Amino acid sequence: MTSVRIPLVRMAHARSGDKADWVDFGLFAWNAAGYAILEREVTAERVSQHFAPWLPGEVQAWALPNILALKFVLKGALQGGGARNLRLDNLGKAMAGALLRLEIEVTPDELAQALEKPRVGWWG
Amino acid sequence: MTSIRIGAGLGFYGDHWEPVVASIERGEVQFIASDHLAELTLAILQKDRQRDPTLGYARDVVPMLLRLWPLMQARGVRFVCNAGGLNPQGAAQAVQAALAAKGWQPRIAVVSGDDVLPQLQDPAMPDAALAHLFTGEPVVAVRERLVFGNAYLGAAPIVRALDLGADIVITGRVADAALFLGPIAHRLGWDLNATDAAGLDRLAQGLTVGHLLECSGQGSGGNFGSQGTWKAIPDLAHIGFPIAEVWEDGTALITKAPGTGGRVNFDTVRQQLLYEVHNPHAYHSPDVVLDMGGIHLNDEGHDRVRLTGARGTAPGEQLKVVAGFRDGFKAEVTWGFSWPDAWDKAQAAIDTIRTQLAERRVPHEELYVEYPGLNSAHGPLAPLPPPEQLNQMNEIWTRLVLRTQVKAAADGFGRLFPWIGLSGPAYTCGFSGLHNTSELLGIWPTLIPRAEVEPNVRVELLGDET
Numbered sequence: 001m002t003s004v005r006i007p008l009v010r011m012a013h014a015r016s017g018d019k020a021d022w023v024d025f026g027l028f029a030w031n032a033a034g035y036a037i038l039e040r041e042v043t044a045e046r047v048s049q050h051f052a053p054w055l056p057g058e059v060q061a062w063a064l065p066n067i068l069a070l071k072f073v074l075k076g077a078l079q080g081g082g083a084r085n086l087r088l089d090n091l092g093k094a095m096a097g098a099l100l101r102l103e104i105e106v107t108p109d110e111l112a113q114a115l116e117k118p119r120v121g122w123w124g
Numbered sequence: 125m126t127s128i129r130i131g132a133g134l135g136f137y138g139d140h141w142e143p144v145v146a147s148i149e150r151g152e153v154q155f156i157a158s159d160h161l162a163e164l165t166l167a168i169l170q171k172d173r174q175r176d177p178t179l180g181y182a183r184d185v186v187p188m189l190l191r192l193w194p195l196m197q198a199r200g201v202r203f204v205c206n207a208g209g210l211n212p213q214g215a216a217q218a219v220q221a222a223l224a225a226k227g228w229q230p231r232i233a234v235v236s237g238d239d240v241l242p243q244l245q246d247p248a249m250p251d252a253a254l255a256h257l258f259t260g261e262p263v264v265a266v267r268e269r270l271v272f273g274n275a276y277l278g279a280a281p282i283v284r285a286l287d288l289g290a291d292i293v294i295t296g297r298v299a300d301a302a303l304f305l306g307p308i309a310h311r312l313g314w315d316l317n318a319t320d321a322a323g324l325d326r327l328a329q330g331l332t333v334g335h336l337l338e339c340s341g342q343g344s345g346g347n348f349g350s351q352g353t354w355k356a357i358p359d360l361a362h363i364g365f366p367i368a369e370v371w372e373d374g375t376a377l378i379t380k381a382p383g384t385g386g387r388v389n390f391d392t393v394r395q396q397l398l399y400e401v402h403n404p405h406a407y408h409s410p411d412v413v414l415d416m417g418g419i420h421l422n423d424e425g426h427d428r429v430r431l432t433g434a435r436g437t438a439p440g441e442q443l444k445v446v447a448g449f450r451d452g453f454k455a456e457v458t459w460g461f462s463w464p465d466a467w468d469k470a471q472a473a474i475d476t477i478r479t480q481l482a483e484r485r486v487p488h489e490e491l492y493v494e495y496p497g498l499n500s501a502h503g504p505l506a507p508l509p510p511p512e513q514l515n516q517m518n519e520i521w522t523r524l525v526l527r528t529q530v531k532a533a534a535d536g537f538g539r540l541f542p543w544i545g546l547s548g549p550a551y552t553c554g555f556s557g558l559h560n561t562s563e564l565l566g567i568w569p570t571l572i573p574r575a576e577v578e579p580n581v582r583v584e585l586l587g588d589e590t
Binding site for chain 1: 163164167258342347348349350351353356387389390391392394395396397398399400401402403404405416417418419420421423424425426427433446448451452454456490492494496500501502503504505506523525527564565566567569
């Protein structure tokens with residue numbers, strides 16, 4: 001089956017925050033089917049490439065299958081830190097949105113599983 | 125089994141305390157813990173203290189307690205906060221005076237001893253000590269420019285203050301989650317110096333609870349990053365801040381007061397779990413090192429998430445320090461350009477500014493330009509329309525920021541602009557920033573041996589000088 005390219009926002013949620021000159025990202029799948037895709041596609045290297053046109057910093061990554069999440073730290077991302085960063089988003093709180101623009105390759109079948117299987121969280 | 129119910133107070137200096145009312149009135153909490161200090165809040169407090177030596181604390185604690193204390197007093201709820209900032213004694217006195225004027229006399233305890241600026245400024249310190257945590261650079265590089273430096277204390281002095289019978293505990297810098305771990309350990313009789321696996325795992329559970337609650341509404345559905353789904357979180361205008369019930373064995377339930385907005389579920393709780401923790405297998409605190417790899421979040425529905433499985437190991441012999449140093453100035457201007465040719469006109473105006481900076485030899489390190497509405501949040505990752513379409517846009521907003529070490533250069537930056545209103549491109553509007561200089565601060569994270577800090581930590585009840 002030919003794969004399709006989709007931005008992460010279609011199948012994941014995320015939050016970012018600052019520590020000194022590092023930005024910390026949590027990236028979350030809605031269910032186990034989605035997590036399997038994230039774990040395969042969203043490597044430290046892919047995140048580094050994604051941010052490279054903007055912030056060529058080192059990326060560290062951790063996988064947390066227990067909470068269906070990936071954790072990334074992007075170093076050197078805040079012009080030295082929030083109180084010397086000239087950007088409007090000086091603390092990188094909006095940068096999780098930029099992570100969710102990252103495009104991944106999935107088969108239509110995988111995508112359907114990730115979108116159609118029930119979510120773990122209570123949204124009733 | 126004994127348990128404790130503790131609710132989140134503020135998540136930062138400037139946060140909203142009305143949601144805490146619901147936790148006190150309807151959430152059956154016994155403690156509220158309130159985090160007023162983000163990483164660089166101490167820089168703001170330092171400026172206050174320079175103006176007036178009786179300040180230097182997070183001043184919102186006074187109106188907050190004027191509102192909350194009578195509600196807490198009536199229900200026996202106790203309060204822990206780090207609003208003391210650089211002046212915990214001053215904060216405690218201000219709170220005491222404000223409450224006394226209403227006829228209220230809570231027992232207030234003060235925790236101090238986190239200030240390590242003298243050590244950072246001591247020229248006798250060897251170069252290897254207090255080096256930058258990430259770069260290894262010696263502190264001498266910034267020593268003359270330091271404005272504050274504080275160690276993150278743990279939960280022990282908070283436990284001591286509560287053991288003394290304090291109704292209100294006011295600290296300076298402590299680890300954010302320690303504001304919660306302190307009351308939990310006090311109430312459940314946990315040993316903060318535990319070395320056995322079960323004891324360390326309990327502390328790790330307590331630390332996780334603190335971490336989940338320390339950012340107020342972020343733990344109950346606020347700031348939920350997602351496409352579409354955030355709209356399914358009800359009534360954020362009346363959000364309930366997170367509340368935890370923690371049992372003796374460390375098991376915890378995250379919830380919120382009935383009848384409040386927001387949402388506590390698997391998704392909202394885990395967004396906060398990973399927030400600003402770096403390595404999730406080694407989240408360091410002065411009391412325990414937390415491994416999140418075995419954490420289980422069981423979503424029971426109806427705003428109840430059960431937390432188990434946090435694992436702890438013993439903390440190291442060093443405490444984290446965050447110091448701030450003066451690092452030049454910025455001056456910031458915002459200006460709008462409207463159709464037709466809005467994009468080209470903005471570029472022409474920016475070129476004029478660059479020309480002036482060069483011709484007047486204005487000393488600066490950087491002229492930073494971004495376009496609010498187009499790329500200020502996501503930089504080059506935000507796709508821009510091609511230039512011909514940019515010129516068809518209704519308006520283009522520019523934000524120009526000068527970075528310089530010379531204050532006069534920053535002060536003069538806004539003055540480079542007004543004449544262009546009559547002598548530059550047409551249809552501009554919304555200029556602001558004629559006088560808009562602020563000082564920039566660099567951040568210096570480092571480590572300090574416990575032995576150089578902990579002997580100086582003091583816990584005292586106000587009015588009890590013995």
